[in-house]
Amino acid sequence: MNRMAALRQYQKVNSQAQTAVATPHRLVQMLMEAGLDRIAQAKGAIGRKDVAAKGVLIGKTIEIVGGLREGLDMEKQADALARVDNLYVYMMKRLAEANIKTDPRILDEVSGLLTTVKEGWDAIGDQQPA
Template structure:
């Protein structure tokens, strides 16, 4: 087993352990962090011409955005939840476009939007 494989396994176990103990608020933070990480990794893969890896990472980012959408309570959340739902849908569409067109600009746009939402989420006290 090489060092990179061992490090990835450690990170996976560490992330899973954090998730077990995390509050719902922290779980959303972890999803947002994971989305931003996958987008950054996808950008790197795109810049290196690693097409398959880019597609895999963008797919993971879309899945994370989907998880954020599923976490919304559209019944109780009112206008804010509806707006976030639309924003997450837009982000997923832009990520798909980034993948299909092999363009960095949509990745940067989605990362910026997600960072903005995360800043607001992080400001919420528990």
């Protein structure tokens, strides 16, 4: 994960976290958490029929997933990372579709995918030596 790409993306979505001391692993976790939060907020905006907020929140989520994608080091383990890259591209397309169609079910799908990726990422962190 490219630490600076993750840091720039995280700051871009106005997070209050203390990124200056975060490890690259933690930065990715924070991005994923922020993405899941924005999806939940977008669903709330859909429920309130707040079209403007829905668009902004889904746009921020697309930016977050794009930041995760930019941070992939495609020179290492290219096969595995290519699959993750394709998944991030898919998520971004589905988010755009959710915005166009105002469809909370698509947001649920992307939230589930991102949660699965985050759970795997969290497990990697649990295995790292202290």
